[in-house]
Amino acid sequence: MDFSLSEEQLMIRDLARDFARNEIAPKAEHFDKARQFPYEIVAKMAELGFLGLPVPEDLGGTGADTLTYALAVEEISRGDASVGITMAAHTSLGTMPFVLFGTDEQKREYVPRLASGKQLWSFGLTEPNAGSDAGNTQTRAELRDGSWTINGVKSFITNSGTTLSGGVTITAVTGRRDDGKKEISNIVVPTGTGGYQVAKDYDKMGWRASDTHELSFQDAHVPEENLLGVRGEGFQQFLTILDSGRISVAALSVGLAQACYDASFRYARERQQFGKSISKFQAVQFRLADMATEIELARLMTYKAAWQKDQGHDFRMAAGMAKLYSTEVATRAANHAVQIHGGYGIMEEFPVARYWRDVKIGEIGEGTSEIQRTVIARLLGA
Amino acid sequence: MNVVVCMKQVPDTTAKKELSPDFTLNREALEKVVNPFDEYAIEEALRIKERSGGAVTILTMGPESAEESVRKALAMGADSAVLVCDSALHGTDWFGTCVVLAKALESIEYDLILTGMESTDARMGLVPAGLAEMLDLPLVTLVSKLEPHDGTVRANRQVSGGYQEVETSLPAVVSVVKGANEPRYPSLKGIMAAKRKTIEKRGLSDLGIPTAQVGLQGAKTQVTAVTPRPEKTAGQVVKPESPEEAARVVADFLQERKFI
Ligand SMILES: Cc1cc2nc3c(=O)[nH]c(=O)nc-3n(C[C@H](O)[C@H](O)[C@H](O)COP(=O)(O)OP(=O)(O)OC[C@H]3O[C@@H](n4cnc5c(N)ncnc54)[C@H](O)[C@@H]3O)c2cc1C
Numbered sequence: 057m058d059f060s061l062s063e064e065q066l067m068i069r070d071l072a073r074d075f076a077r078n079e080i081a082p083k084a085e086h087f088d089k090a091r092q093f094p095y096e097i098v099a100k101m102a103e104l105g106f107l108g109l110p111v112p113e114d115l116g117g118t119g120a121d122t123l124t125y126a127l128a129v130e131e132i133s134r135g136d137a138s139v140g141i142t143m144a145a146h147t148s149l150g151t152m153p154f155v156l157f158g159t160d161e162q163k164r165e166y167v168p169r170l171a172s173g174k175q176l177w178s179f180g181l182t183e184p185n186a187g188s189d190a191g192n193t194q195t196r197a198e199l200r201d202g203s204w205t206i207n208g209v210k211s212f213i214t215n216s217g218t219t220l221s222g223g224v225t226i227t228a229v230t231g232r233r234d235d236g237k238k239e240i241s242n243i244v245v246p247t248g249t250g251g252y253q254v255a256k257d258y259d260k261m262g263w264r265a266s267d268t269h270e271l272s273f274q275d276a277h278v279p280e281e282n283l284l285g286v287r288g289e290g291f292q293q294f295l296t297i298l299d300s301g302r303i304s305v306a307a308l309s310v311g312l313a314q315a316c317y318d319a320s321f322r323y324a325r326e327r328q329q330f331g332k333s334i335s336k337f338q339a340v341q342f343r344l345a346d347m348a349t350e351i352e353l354a355r356l357m358t359y360k361a362a363w364q365k366d367q368g369h370d371f372r373m374a375a376g377m378a379k380l381y382s383t384e385v386a387t388r389a390a391n392h393a394v395q396i397h398g399g400y401g402i403m404e405e406f407p408v409a410r411y412w413r414d415v416k417i418g419e420i421g422e423g424t425s426e427i428q429r430t431v432i433a434r435l436l437g438a
Numbered sequence: 439m440n441v442v443v444c445m446k447q448v449p450d451t452t453a454k455k456e457l458s459p460d461f462t463l464n465r466e467a468l469e470k471v472v473n474p475f476d477e478y479a480i481e482e483a484l485r486i487k488e489r490s491g492g493a494v495t496i497l498t499m500g501p502e503s504a505e506e507s508v509r510k511a512l513a514m515g516a517d518s519a520v521l522v523c524d525s526a527l528h529g530t531d532w533f534g535t536c537v538v539l540a541k542a543l544e545s546i547e548y549d550l551i552l553t554g555m556e557s558t559d560a561r562m563g564l565v566p567a568g569l570a571e572m573l574d575l576p577l578v579t580l581v582s583k584l585e586p587h588d589g590t591v592r593a594n595r596q597v598s599g600g601y602q603e604v605e606t607s608l609p610a611v612v613s614v615v616k617g618a619n620e621p622r623y624p625s626l627k628g629i630m631a632a633k634r635k636t637i638e639k640r641g642l643s644d645l646g647i648p649t650a651q652v653g654l655q656g657a658k659t660q661v662t663a664v665t666p667r668p669e670k671t672a673g674q675v676v677k678p679e680s681p682e683e684a685a686r687v688v689a690d691f692l693q694e695r696k697f698i
Contacts, residue, residue, distance in 0.1 A: 063506070067513060067629045075623055105626030118626040 061127070068109075068120065069127040075104070076135025081407075084136035087265035088410050091257075093218050094265050097139055102173025106132070107146055111155055116168035122300075123362040126307040130355075133311030134318070137414040138265035140311060141421075144304035145214040145266075146170070149297060149422075150177030153225055153242065157285035157293050162244070166222075175222035180210035180271055181294055187211075188427050190227075191291060195273065197228035197243050202280045204230075204243055206251070206273040212421075217254040217269040223247045224271060227290050230283075240290035244282040251276030262414035299372050301422045302379035303365065306358040309379075309386035309418040310351060316386070316393035316411050317347045323406075324396055334396070343392045351389060354382040373435040380428035383418030390415040439492040439586060441483040442548040443516070444539055444569070445476040447500045447507040448559040455559075460654065461661040462529050463559060465501060472507045475554030477621035479614040482584055483552050484515045484622070490587070493517040495546055499527065499538050505637060513624030513632040520546060524642040529654030532560070536568035538652060541645045543573065550591065551611045555580055566613040576606040580615040 061069070080097055087094045101107055109125040111117020120128075125147070133140025151170040154162055154177075169175045186192040195208025206228060216224055223246035231239040245252055255270040285293065321344060324335035334340050361374035393408040394401035401408045419425045449455060449468035456464045472480075483494045496511045496519035498504050508519045522542055530538070543551070551573075556563035570577035582601060583594040589608050594601040596615050624632070642649060650656055678684040692698045 063509065064629060064633055067510065067624070067632075068626060071623055071626070071629065103625070104623055109626065113630075118630060120626065120630070 061123075064120075065124050065127060068124050069131055071104070072106070072128040072131035073134070075101070075106075076132050076139075080132065080135030080139050084138070084265070085404075085407065085410065087136070087138065089264075089404070091259065091264045093267045094136075094139060094142075095219075098142060098173065098176075098220070101132075101139075101143065106143060107173030107176075108151065108171025109147060111147075111151060111167060111171040115155065115163060115171060117171040121362075122303060122365045123359060126303055126358055126362040129304050129307040130311035130314070130358075133308040134315045135311075136265065137308060137312045137411075138263045140308040141263055141266045141417075142176075142215060144301070144308055145178065146173075146176045148301040148304045149179035150215060150225070152300060153179065153284060153293065153297055156296065157242070157289070159281075159285065161281070162284065166244075169222070174220075176215040176218055176220045177222055178213050178216040178224040179294075179297065180213045180216070180224045180226035182211045182213070184209055184211055188424055190294065191238075191240070193227050193229055193238070193240055195226060195228045197230050197241070199230070199280060203277045204228075204280065204282060206243065206245065206276040206278070208273050210271040210273075212258070212268055213271050215267050216271055217257055218267045221247050221254075221267075223249075225284055226271075226273075227294055230287060230290075233288065239288045241287050242284035242290045242293055243278060244284055245273070245276060245278055249276050249278055260417075262410075262417050264413075298422060299375050300365065302375040302428075303358065303361050303371075305418060305422050306354070306361065306375070306378035306382040309382040309415070310355045310358055312411060312415055312418070313347070313351045313354065313382070313386040313389040316389040316408060316415075317344070317351055319406070319408050319411070320344060320347065320393045320396045323400075327398075340396055343396055347389050347392050350385040354378070354385040357381055373432060376423075376428045376431045376435070379423070380425055380432065383415075384425060386415045386418055439486060439490050439550065440495070440548050441486055441492065441550045441552060442495045442497050442543065442546055443476065443479050443483045443511070444497050444551065444553045444565065445480065445507070445511055446473045446498065446554075446557045447471070447504040448473045448557055451558050457664055460529065461664050462654075465503070470503060470507060472510055473554055473557045473559075475556055475558065475614075475616055477554075478616060478618045479552040479554050480511050480514055480516065481619045481621040482614050483550075485619065486550070486584070486586060487515075492549070495519065495548070497539060497542055497546065498522070499530070499535055499542075508637055509632050510624060512635045512637070513628040514622055515624075515628055516635075518635055519637045520640060521637050522640050522642075522645065524652075526642055526649040526653050529657060530652045531657040531659065532562050532564040532568060533658050534652040534656045535565055536572050537656075538642075538645065538647060539565070539569055540572040541647055542640060543569075549608045550586055551575070551609065553611065553613045555613050555615050563613075566611050570611040573611070576610040577612075578604050578606060578610060579613045581612050582615050582618045584612060584614070584618075 105118045108117035109120045113119035129144050154166045170177050197204040197206045225244050229238045230241040233239045251274045253272045258268045327334045357378040361378040364371035364374050390412040394412050400406050447470050450471050453468045458464045494516040496516045499522040553566045578593045580596045581593040582596050585592045592605045595604045
């Protein structure tokens with residue numbers, strides 16, 4: 057067993073760490089407060105290659121492995137979770153479906169501009185009546201005269217309404233299968249398609265600088281070739297996408313939990329009460345020790361899931377465990393962090409207040425904790 | 439136009455430094471980085487390459503671990519690197535460093551040699567001058583703007599209150615001042631490409647330098663003792679009863695020390 061990272065992985069991690077420390081963290085409070093998408097930061101990340109990390113080099117990406125991608129998401133999210141999810145959703149949910157399932161033309165057409173970060177892309181699975189029950193898609197796409205006519209609504213779609221947003225890949229019911237069940241396919245809908253409307257962004261509690269919208273489709277037409285890959289494989293495709301996406305949400309949560317720890321450690325050593333720094337009190341020390349321990353465990357599980365994927369092993373259970381554990385660890389870490397900060401932890405001048413708001417979404421997005429447990433239990437054979 | 443950047447690996451500026459019994463820095467234990475001042479020289483070299491072509495070579499003398507920093511410079515966009523590594527180099531002073539770098543430069547093609555203004559660990563800032571002297575090349579120090587063309591280089595040299603415009607022939611040694619530019623981050627593609635670039639490793643025997651000229655034995659001066667800066671003493675706390683008394687206490691304090 058070898059836990060060492062390659063020289064290249066270390067360099068990319070360090071670059072992401074420096075970048076997050078110098079370019080992201082100092083501006084996180086501003087973008088959070090203003091509920092503004094951090095265009096300048098995203099542009100710089102695009103230029104450095106952060107928006108196409110696991111995409112093969114011949115499609116314009118960096119060609120890094122999953123572990124490297126996880127390391128980068130972790131460090132970027134340590135600077136700001138909003139930026140972390142922007143990167144992770146664009147990559148895992150927006151770009152990878154083209155890489156994994158796209159036809160050769162689709163790969164050539166979409167992937168290079170997404171990997172370079174010139175455009176962002178979203179994935180539209182969730183609907184008002186299809187959340188955890190993602191298969192209950194009600195959006196329909198009918199093939200008529202060589203084009204798909206789409207009707208329906210998608211909720212909470214990340215990266216869908218920025219000036220960089222090139223479009224969204226949506227799940228839609230495209231017919232009935234022989235067994236009577238819904239036939240679900242993925243359809244590519246470019247921004248600006250007639251009948252496709254992006255609503256005003258949501259006013260979120262956390263990840264406030266990330267871009268999230270409700271989308272509606274009213275007789276929106278796209279050409280027949282906008283079907284992603286094979287008709288009727290939409291359900292299987294999104295399950296695969298979510299399995300990988302879980303690794304990046306786990307990494308994001310490890311980064312955010314680490315940010316909670318960093319702030320708490322610093323504060324505990326500085327803050328004096330009863331004539332000494334509060335880090336001398338065992339009650340505070342135990343919180344720090346718990347945080348450090350749990351974060352390290354979450355990190356190990358996340359890296360292991362990424363490693364299993366890189367080895368070509370079945371990584372679904374590992375990814376579910378990593379996502380479940382890391383997001384819950386992050387929530388506990390944010391809770392410890394605010395407690396260690398006392399009243400100052402409630403004040404928005406201190407970053408832990410933002411961490412506390414940011415951290416909760418991890419347990420909900422890309423499959424709630426309950427759904428992770430369901431997935432794990434199913435894989436256990438229970 | 440071929441540019442060599444002399445780059446050093448230093449301990450992270452925020453790291454707490456420890457000395458070995460021979461008063462050299464214990465580099466093993468520390469987080470190491472590219473000397474922050476050298477990043478400006480690397481950036482300047484890369485900009486010259488982007489404007490007028492040629493290659494950028496990194497030249498470093500240091501322990502094996504310096505390879506990590508050399509790799510970072512390659513990831514930023516430098517083309518190749520020479521790393522001089524030898525256990526006999528332990529304790530080499532600025533003079534010995536110049537001997538080694540000058541010798542290594544004999545087998546590198548260059549029109550311009552760039553350095554940082556000083557290293558953040560030793561802070562002598564003597565290497566650019568020593569190197570120019572040994573190579574018998576013109577020297578321009580503390581440069582904030584640099585325009586090489588047609589066998590000459592024009593440079594703005596920082597002086598107190600402004601800058602001089604200086605011109606000299608090439609090849610030359612130029613030290614780049616802090617803040618001359620904004621050093622780039624290595625791109626991710628740069629990092630992936632860096633592993634395919636070559637780092638040529640040389641020892642003292644490859645360069646034909648006798649060990650007596652370098653290391654602690656070759657140093658022109660010897661550190662005989664090191665004294666840490668005295669700890670700051672605790673301040674004096676006064677709790678005056680009224681604003682008037684507070685003003686008097688402060689005024690007396692300043693007067694006693696002849697500030698007012
Ligand atoms: C900021 C943000 C960004 C998002 N970005 C995207 C995106 O880009 N694309 C996208 O498609 N979606 C996105 N989502 C949607 C997200 O994936 C869903 O919110 C999530 O899957 C949960 O669905 P829901 O909100 O409808 O909750 P529900 O499914 O209604 O869940 C409500 C509660 O019931 C529980 N529950 C439901 N079913 C079961 C069950 N069978 N057993 C036990 N408990 C159950 C849940 O765990 C939860 O606690 C985003 C969400 C947020 C908040």
